[in-house]
Amino acid sequence: MRHGLQQSADCVHCAQRTEATDHLLASCVFTREIWHRLLARVGFQHLCSSDESVLLDWWQQERMRVPESFRRGFDSLVLLVSWEVWKERNRRTFDSSCKTPTELVSLIRHEANDWIAAGFRSFAPLFTPAA
Numbered sequence: 001m002r003h004g005l006q007q008s009a010d011c012v013h014c015a016q017r018t019e020a021t022d023h024l025l026a027s028c029v030f031t032r033e034i035w036h037r038l039l040a041r042v043g044f045q046h047l048c049s050s051d052e053s054v055l056l057d058w059w060q061q062e063r064m065r066v067p068e069s070f071r072r073g074f075d076s077l078v079l080l081v082s083w084e085v086w087k088e089r090n091r092r093t094f095d096s097s098c099k100t101p102t103e104l105v106s107l108i109r110h111e112a113n114d115w116i117a118a119g120f121r122s123f124a125p126l127f128t129p130a131a
């Protein structure tokens with residue numbers, strides 16, 4: 001905003017809060033919907049962040065609730081989702097284009113399956129090939 005690159009300090013995903021890292025990557029309703037859709041598919045919807053979540057606190061707390069065999073995949077998923085939410089934020093801010101939560105989840109699933117195909121087996125328990 002200081003450099004005139006964006007019009008508002010509000011979150012571009014929800015327009016309900018001021019944009020901040022923890023909001024954008026953990027507590028925004030848009031981001032939480034992405035997490036819910038991804039985690040519900042593998043029965044981990046109880047790990048979803050809340051509207052008060054702080055990214056690092058949430059991540060550190062929830063990763064300990066994930067079975068150890070899923071933990072490495074969960075850690076990588078936090079990074080992948082954060083990266084894709086950040087890129088979506090930039091699309092909306094600078095390109096005047098946007099993806100729906102369904103489209104972003106699909107993009108994340110495709111990316112994760114590419115990682116699996118490249119040998120990153122830790123994602124396999126979190127992403128089934130179907131749908």
Ligand SMILES: [Zn+2]
Nearest residue numbers: 011013014028
């Ligand atoms: Zn938001």
